[in-house]
Amino acid sequence: MATQKKDTPDNFLLLVYRFLSSYKLATVVLILMTLVTLFGTLGQVNHGLHAAKEKYFYSFLFTDKIGSIPIVLPGGLPLMFILFFNMVLGAIVKVRKRLKGLGLLISHIGMLLLLAGGFVTYAFATDGYMAMYPGMKTNRVESYRKWQLEIIKLTEENKAEKLFVYPSEALQSIKSNEQRSIPGNGLPFDIVINGYSSNAMPVPVSAPIAAGVQAKQIDGFKLAPQDKSKEAEQNLPGCYLEIQPTGDEKPIETILWAGSYKFDPGEKPMPFIFEVEGQKYGALLAKKSWTVPFEVQLDEFIFEQHPGMSMARNYESRVTRFEEGKSDTSLEIKMNEPMRYEGYTFFQESFGPAGSQPGDRMYSQFAVANNPADQWPLIALCITGAGLLVHFFMMLVGFVVKSFQSKSKPKTA
Amino acid sequence: MYSLMTKLLKPSCLLAGMLLLTLTSCIEDHSEAVLIEKDPNTAYPSFKIADSSTERFRYRSMANSAETSSSEGAAQQLVYDTPEGWTEQPASMMRVVTFRFGENDKGECYLARLPGAGGGLLANVNRWRGQMGAEPITEEEVNALPTKPLFGTEATYVTVDGSFSPGMGSTETYENYRLVGLILSSEAGAAFVKMTGPKELVEANIEEFDQFTSSLDVQTN
Numbered sequence: 001m002a003t004q005k006k007d008t009p010d011n012f013l014l015l016v017y018r019f020l021s022s023y024k025l026a027t028v029v030l031i032l033m034t035l036v037t038l039f040g041t042l043g044q045v046n047h048g049l050h051a052a053k054e055k056y057f058y059s060f061l062f063t064d065k066i067g068s069i070p071i072v073l074p075g076g077l078p079l080m081f082i083l084f085f086n087m088v089l090g091a092i093v094k095v096r097k098r099l100k101g102l103g104l105l106i107s108h109i110g111m112l113l114l115l116a117g118g119f120v121t122y123a124f125a126t127d128g129y130m131a132m133y134p135g136m137k138t139n140r141v142e143s144y145r146k147w148q149l150e151i152i153k154l155t156e157e158n159k160a161e162k163l164f165v166y167p168s169e170a171l172q173s174i175k176s177n178e179q180r181s182i183p184g185n186g187l188p189f190d191i192v193i194n195g196y197s198s199n200a201m202p203v204p205v206s207a208p209i210a211a212g213v214q215a216k217q218i219d220g221f222k223l224a225p226q227d228k229s230k231e232a233e234q235n236l237p238g239c240y241l242e243i244q245p246t247g248d249e250k251p252i253e254t255i256l257w258a259g260s261y262k263f264d265p266g267e268k269p270m271p272f273i274f275e276v277e278g279q280k281y282g283a284l285l286a287k288k289s290w291t292v293p294f295e296v297q298l299d300e301f302i303f304e305q306h307p308g309m310s311m312a313r314n315y316e317s318r319v320t321r322f323e324e325g326k327s328d329t330s331l332e333i334k335m336n337e338p339m340r341y342e343g344y345t346f347f348q349e350s351f352g353p354a355g356s357q358p359g360d361r362m363y364s365q366f367a368v369a370n371n372p373a374d375q376w377p378l379i380a381l382c383i384t385g386a387g388l389l390v391h392f393f394m395m396l397v398g399f400v401v402k403s404f405q406s407k408s409k410p411k412t413a
Numbered sequence: 414m415y416s417l418m419t420k421l422l423k424p425s426c427l428l429a430g431m432l433l434l435t436l437t438s439c440i441e442d443h444s445e446a447v448l449i450e451k452d453p454n455t456a457y458p459s460f461k462i463a464d465s466s467t468e469r470f471r472y473r474s475m476a477n478s479a480e481t482s483s484s485e486g487a488a489q490q491l492v493y494d495t496p497e498g499w500t501e502q503p504a505s506m507m508r509v510v511t512f513r514f515g516e517n518d519k520g521e522c523y524l525a526r527l528p529g530a531g532g533g534l535l536a537n538v539n540r541w542r543g544q545m546g547a548e549p550i551t552e553e554e555v556n557a558l559p560t561k562p563l564f565g566t567e568a569t570y571v572t573v574d575g576s577f578s579p580g581m582g583s584t585e586t587y588e589n590y591r592l593v594g595l596i597l598s599s600e601a602g603a604a605f606v607k608m609t610g611p612k613e614l615v616e617a618n619i620e621e622f623d624q625f626t627s628s629l630d631v632q633t634n
Binding site for chain 1: 443444446447448449450451452453457458459460461462463465466467468469470471472527533536599602
């Protein structure tokens, strides 16, 4: 007579629940996370920090090689998702609730908060920079690495009247051999982008380097794609842009290059200027930017060098913060002493121009971070630590009580 | 061990399936993205209207060897010493300063600047080596090259001996030549100082090369 196993799941949901809450899954995920961490750490040498994070930790799958053997591994993001659900189901829901397990339960809650904080940072945190010379005031933060295409409708005085943006995510998805047509969205022309390169340099056709560049020549220049820099901030994208008027006017072609934007907070971007139907427009590869709900003015930048060396000993900024007509003066932003306000953190990051000496006119650059989960790792580690303390204390008490009981038990003959 | 592996095989396969499912549902298609109208608020920068692609691609200042314009509109002056026995030549779009020296002006030294990283350090070192008929070197070897100061920072110092083919339309090759150069590659721009000539002539002008490169500076008026 056939017998049925007792633990056979009688429905699909139960099977899924058992799988997601199993120790085996946790073991597999933790082994894979160890491998991903190892590859990600070693990958920074060849790819640089940002590219390594993108490839190994923010991806769903990645390929790499061990020697000459190619391997495919899941990225850190899906593994952390799975680990999160595995811990919720396995260590919180499924686990038998008893006083003895209280410490471990608290520890797991701390670890879950750490994983949740990682996701909130990934999904919602923004980081950019704000650079200014003394006397400048702004609320505009610029991205380090994200570039977008901007079409600007200009006034007679060459000021921006309307702004049309082709988002950075869409721009960066264009392949070097792809030609992408973008409708004008109310503008009297459509645009076509081709030959996009995430790091490029326009070279005059008279330069020796131009001889090896197989690209279209426009206005005495060719766009030469370059190898991506390990430091993603140094990549300067470029592309060919064709403006196709919807009326009878002829198409206009040009090269756009991120280097026309600005390298220094005092510079002004130089868009490609063109006219359609008598209206002046500009086209520009510009850094993605956003604003904070208050303005910051740099009052003074203090820069000191080690004697006899070009290495900075100290640099700090005195700023004034303006919000709704009110101002907070004499605020200091120093290395390791950021300014925190309304969820934004301003770190003293760097200074410029390169090669500046004390006494030169210099600009100060702040890293501006907005991370709702900024303090979550600290809280998570405190909770995890507290949980482990509770667990170890209870284990110790249990051990002492047990030892005491065994000693006090009367010996039998 | 075998038992442990078989136990882990099932969750691994199911995990792979989950990942594949998640991957296919999460790939974003940006090809249909359109221009988005945004408000150019007060923080939006004003523009400089460049009168040519040369200026827009930052080659304008390179042609004017003596003057460039800074961010604040202040004039910037490139200053340098002219070594004794060297004769300055007219500047071009690519070359900010050019000198000739030696018998029949066989020796040449110039300063060139390119916007951006200028193609990168490795590519430029190997381009120069290629002009001298030398084999390319690896990034590790480039990183191990010595440095010398240029514009207040350390630049990579390159020395190559061989048969010099200048390119730029010239099909001639000059035997027993030496190339000595400095490459500075940064986000703000790249600078190159390159000296070429017969080996003995270049050797005899190393001090002059150092004098010129160490004197290079940009002063704001």
